[in-house]
Amino acid sequence: MGTTDSQTTATADAVNQQVRLVFERMNRQIDRVAKDRKPENVHRFRTNSRRVEVLVDQLSAENGNKRKLLNRLSKLRRKAGKVRDLDVQIAFLKELKVPDRQGHRAQLLDALAKDQERRSKRLANIFDGEEVRKLRKRLRKAQEETNLKGIDPLKLAFNHLPKPGNEPLTEKVLHGCRISAKHARYLAELDAESPTAKRFVEELKKAQDEIGHWHDGLKLTERAEKLFGSVRQSSLVSALQNISRARFRRASSALQTALRTVSELEQQHRPSPESRPQPALASMRVAA
Numbered sequence: 692m693g694t695t696d697s698q699t700t701a702t703a704d705a706v707n708q709q710v711r712l713v714f715e716r717m718n719r720q721i722d723r724v725a726k727d728r729k730p731e732n733v734h735r736f737r738t739n740s741r742r743v744e745v746l747v748d749q750l751s752a753e754n755g756n757k758r759k760l761l762n763r764l765s766k767l768r769r770k771a772g773k774v775r776d777l778d779v780q781i782a783f784l785k786e787l788k789v790p791d792r793q794g795h796r797a798q799l800l801d802a803l804a805k806d807q808e809r810r811s812k813r814l815a816n817i818f819d820g821e822e823v824r825k826l827r828k829r830l831r832k833a834q835e836e837t838n839l840k841g842i843d844p845l846k847l848a849f850n851h852l853p854k855p856g857n858e859p860l861t862e863k864v865l866h867g868c869r870i871s872a873k874h875a876r877y878l879a880e881l882d883a884e885s886p887t888a889k890r891f892v893e894e895l896k897k898a899q900d901e902i903g904h905w906h907d908g909l910k911l912t913e914r915a916e917k918l919f920g921s922v923r924q925s926s927l928v929s930a931l932q933n934i935s936r937a938r939f940r941r942a943s944s945a946l947q948t949a950l951r952t953v954s955e956l957e958q959q960h961r962p963s964p965e966s967r968p969q970p971a972l973a974s975m976r977v978a979a
Contacts, residue, residue: 705884706839710746714834717743721826724771725818728811730778733771740768743830745877749847752836760829767826770814777807780911787930795919795927802918845888848879849957852950860943862909868946869902887960891953898942898949905938 717739724736744764751757781803784796791797852875853868860868876895882888912931919925922932 703839706842706844706881709881709883710750710834710837710839713739713742713746714830717830718827721818721823724814725823728774728814730775733778733814734775737768737771737775740764740771741873742877742880743833744768745874746837746881747833749878750837750839750842751833752838754836756829756832756836760826760833763826763829767817770810770817774807774810774814776907776910777803777810779907780914781807783907783911789927789930791927793919793925793927795915795925799915799918799927803914844878844881845885845891845960848875848882848888848891849953849960851875851878852953852957853946855946855950860946862939865902865939865942865946866906869899869906872899872902872946872949887956891956894949894952894956898945901938901942901945905935905942908935908938 716735720732720736720739723732744761747757747761781800784800784803787796789796851871853871855864855868858864872895876892876899879888879891879895908931912928912935915925915928915931919928922929
């Protein structure tokens with residue numbers, strides 16, 4: 692076996708190992724969130740379910756099990772996401788130091804806490820024994836049907852990169868870029884042995900964190916506006932809007948920086964003309 696074949700085999704083995712780890716982590720998180728809805732368990736279930744969704748969507752066979760699994764995971768992730776968002780918003784508000792003579796901060800905290808308790812109970816009711824059993828069965832079948840033959844995780848990741856274009860970023864576009872960046876990052880993570888993939892993941896992770904901070908603040912601001920009205924009616928709304936705008940600027944800058952860096956990585960990842968398969972005519976010349 693030549694060096695190239697050995698490298699290909701090593702890469703395939705590493706990808707297989709990462710895929711196994713994704714499914715193993717998913718099964719562990721199902722157990723944990725079913726037993727205890729503490730914030731870290733809910734958050735990890737949510738992030739691991741998205742990883743599985745991306746992997747299954749890209750690499751599993753098209754059939755009824757895949758469609759039903761993706762549909763169920765999406766519903767569970769969204770419900771877990773609601774609980775996680777409330778946990779983050781409550782923690783942020785508790786630490787927020789702003790003048791609040793109107794008492795709006797305490798009122799908002801109370802509303803968020805009640806909503807969190809209600810949604811957490813709903814999440815607990817979903818994870819009964821039968822639901823967990825069915826979910827595990829579909830996950831096991833999807834893993835068995837995952838086709839890893841000849842895949843290049845980094846190439847798939849580059850193809851899923853967000854493309855915001857040259858227009859100024861809006862809130863809607865930035866949020867869409869956040870989702871696309873997550874998908875790209877989770878695919879790149881499968882190529883754990885590649886230095887290029889590691890750099891790719893690091894750059895996108897930094898941008899995602901900033902966009903996530905902005906999005907959390909945006910949702911909290913929208914909730915405050917519904918309860919208390921405009922900046923003229925609430926000093927809390929005014930403070931939250933200022934924070935949200937500052938976070939939007941940081942998130943936009945972080946995304947643009949990350950995309951420039953990974954664009955350079957993509958150029959480096961492309962095979963050079965010398966390494967590409969030569970056309971038949973060139974082969975004939977060599978043979979002659």
